[in-house]
Amino acid sequence: MAQLDAFPWWMESGHKFGMPPTERLTIHIRVSPSLLKRIKIAAAENGRSMNAEIVARLERSFGPDDKNRTEALKLLKEVLSLLDKGKP
Numbered sequence: 001m002a003q004l005d006a007f008p009w010w011m012e013s014g015h016k017f018g019m020p021p022t023e024r025l026t027i028h029i030r031v032s033p034s035l036l037k038r039i040k041i042a043a044a045e046n047g048r049s050m051n052a053e054i055v056a057r058l059e060r061s062f063g064p065d066d067k068n069r070t071e072a073l074k075l076l077k078e079v080l081s082l083l084d085k086g087k088p
Contacts (some may be wrong), residue, residue, distance in 0.1 A: 031039070043053035 011061045039050050039053055046053060046056075048056070
């Protein structure tokens with residue numbers, strides 16, 4: 001079985017295709033062995049490093065919610081404005 005955590009140096013270093021090193025921060029997290037295995041498998045299936053896999057999943061988890069929340073607030077304000085106008 002191939003080693004799943006051996007990826008090209010440029011994917012981890014931010015060179016060319018990754019994020020510039022000056023725009024990255026390092027964090028440390030604790031995960032269960034089973035979650036680590038799932039991350040490694042997903043990263044290999046998607047052709048990216050474990051770090052890139054985690055970052056992509058985190059970004060996806062925030063993106064749509066923030067956009068939907070903003071749109072919902074906008075619609076709510078419009079409805080409240082319409083209701084206020086209809087008051088005697």
